[in-house]
Amino acid sequence: MLVCDKCGAGIIKGSKFCPQCGDPVTEADRINHLSTELQVAIVEISFGYSSSPNFQKAVDICKNIPSYSVINEGKQAKHKVTLPITEVELIINLYEIVGNWKSSKMLINGHIATKKDLTYFGVGCYRNRQRSYNPKQYCFGETEYEANIWGCKRLNLPISEWGSNWLDYGNFDKSGVWHFDKKRIKHELELGLKENELCPMLNRKMVLDTLDKFPNSINPKRDKNWQYKIEYEEINGEYREVATGVRPIIKKINRYIISDYKPKWEVNEIDEYSNKNKYTVNINLQFDDEEDNKQTRNNKISLIWWLIGITIILYFWLK
Helix, strand or coil: CEECCCCCCEECCCCCECCCCCCECCHHHEHHHCCCCCCCCEEEEEEECCCCCCHHHHHHHHHCCCCCEEECCHHHCEEEEEEEHHHHHHHHHHHHHHCCCCCCEEEECCEECCHHHHHCHHHHHHHHHHHCCCHHHHHHCCCCCCCCCCCCHHHCCCCCCCCCHHHHCEEECCCCCEEECHHHHHHHHHHHHHHCCCCCCCCHHHHHHHHHHCCCEECCCCCCCEEEEEEEEEECCEEEEEEEEEEECHHHHHHHCCCCCCCCCCCCCCCHHHHHCCCCCCCCCCCCHHHHHHHHHHHHHHHHHHHHHHHHHHHHHHC
């Protein structure tokens, strides 16, 4: 899988350039080259002399930063500071002053960046996290629609009490056991990890370890932490309950989380009708038209013989 290291766009296998920004494809675009541990990105902001009335203000701010350096003097001076991306508020404030000057430049981990890189992707989410009432809960989702086991809601793989989303990646076997397609789930996780890699709280290793810890298969008949996801399908003119997947008991799902912090989500309870069908659902996973028609014919024949028998009994009884 390739993802552009400049703009984060997906790149089709065999392409030599990013379809969005035109950057040549290199080894840096392979997502398996991402760091496996938490790593704080480094931001470098540099600027030269400007006639802007805010020039001296920018210089005064930089002088308070230990990493500040200046090359040359007067109008030839080049001012530069480096900061960890966790200082995102300071970085944004400084860049808002100098960002429009021709002499200014911002690099994130050595790559040219824009203000969008600081306010959108994972960094923008990190800013909101730091302002939230419960930052740890924020990453795991504050609502049932954002609830996730990865520790990052921007990976866009929430876990819902109704199933669906990535929980649908898999299939049933003939005994009604659901087997997850972990390769596909990992593929989706890798895309999200790449897009949000600048977030200083994103722990790639923890995310992938969580996937490894997550069960490969689920049998709702035995595991009371899971239920069948049921839909109704019309089969030969009749509507039948069909299990199309599995769904978790959301209050118990944090057992799969690899973190000292265990989030809690406020969710709506499953209605009584759904609970009633939890253990009685018939697993109609595959349907053979010939066998189904044969069974229908047998049922009709049995009914005819039953009616003939009743008729004979009534005839002699009334006679």
